Amino acid sequence: MPLKIIKLSRIYKSKPWGFQSSNFFLNIILLGETSLSPWALIFEIKKIESKMGRKLLKRKNTYEDRIIDIDIIFYEDLIIDSKTLTIPHPYMHKRDFVIIPSLEVISNWVHPILKKPLIEIYKESNCKIFE
Numbered sequence: 001m002p003l004k005i006i007k008l009s010r011i012y013k014s015k016p017w018g019f020q021s022s023n024f025f026l027n028i029i030l031l032g033e034t035s036l037s038p039w040a041l042i043f044e045i046k047k048i049e050s051k052m053g054r055k056l057l058k059r060k061n062t063y064e065d066r067i068i069d070i071d072i073i074f075y076e077d078l079i080i081d082s083k084t085l086t087i088p089h090p091y092m093h094k095r096d097f098v099i100i101p102s103l104e105v106i107s108n109w110v111h112p113i114l115k116k117p118l119i120e121i122y123k124e125s126n127c128k129i130f131e
Contacts, residue, residue, distance in 0.1 A: 003041075004033040009101030017095055029073065029101035038075045042085050045070045073098060077112045088112060093121045 009029040016025060034041055052068045073089045080087040088111060092098045099122050102109070109118045116124075 002035050005030055006033055007031045007105040009104040012097055012101055014097040017091075017097070025097065027097040027101060029098065029105050031105040038072060038078065038080060038085055038087055041075070042072060045072070073102065074109065074112075077110070079112050093125070096125065099125055 007030070012027045013024050014027055016023065036044065049068050049070060054068050071089050072085070072087055073092050075087050078087050089098070092102075093111060093114060099118070102118055103122055107118055110116065111118070111121060114121065
C-alpha cells in the first residue's frame with residue numbers, strides 16, 4: 001500500500017469503548033501521506049485487517065474484542081458520509097484514545113464538521129487515558 005508515514009504517536013492503553021470486556025486495547029495514531037483516494041485506502045485497510053484475522057461482525061454498530069481495528073479518523077479536511085465510509089470518524093471527538101494520540105501527531109488539525117481545533121476538542125472532552 002503506498003503510504004508514507006509522517007509521524008506516529010506513542011502507544012496508549014485504554015479500556016474498551018462501547019462494550020464490556022476485561023481486555024484492554026492498544027491505540028496508536030499515525031499521520032501519513034498517500035496517493036490513494038479515501039475509498040481505495042479503506043479498501044486496503046480492510047485487506048490488512050482480514051489478513052491479520054479480523055472477522056466481520058454479523059450486526060453493524062456493535063463492538064467486541066478484535067485482533068486489529070484500523071480506522072481513517074480524518075483525511076485532510078474532507079467530509080464524507082457514505083454507506084462504506086464516514087470521514088471524519090463520527091466518534092473521534094468522543095474517544096480519549098483517539099483525541100490524545102492525535103494531539104501528538106497533528107495538534108493543529110481543525111475538525112471540519114465541528115469547526116473546532118483538536119486542542120479545543122481535547123479541553124472539552126475531559127479525556128482520561130490509562131497509559
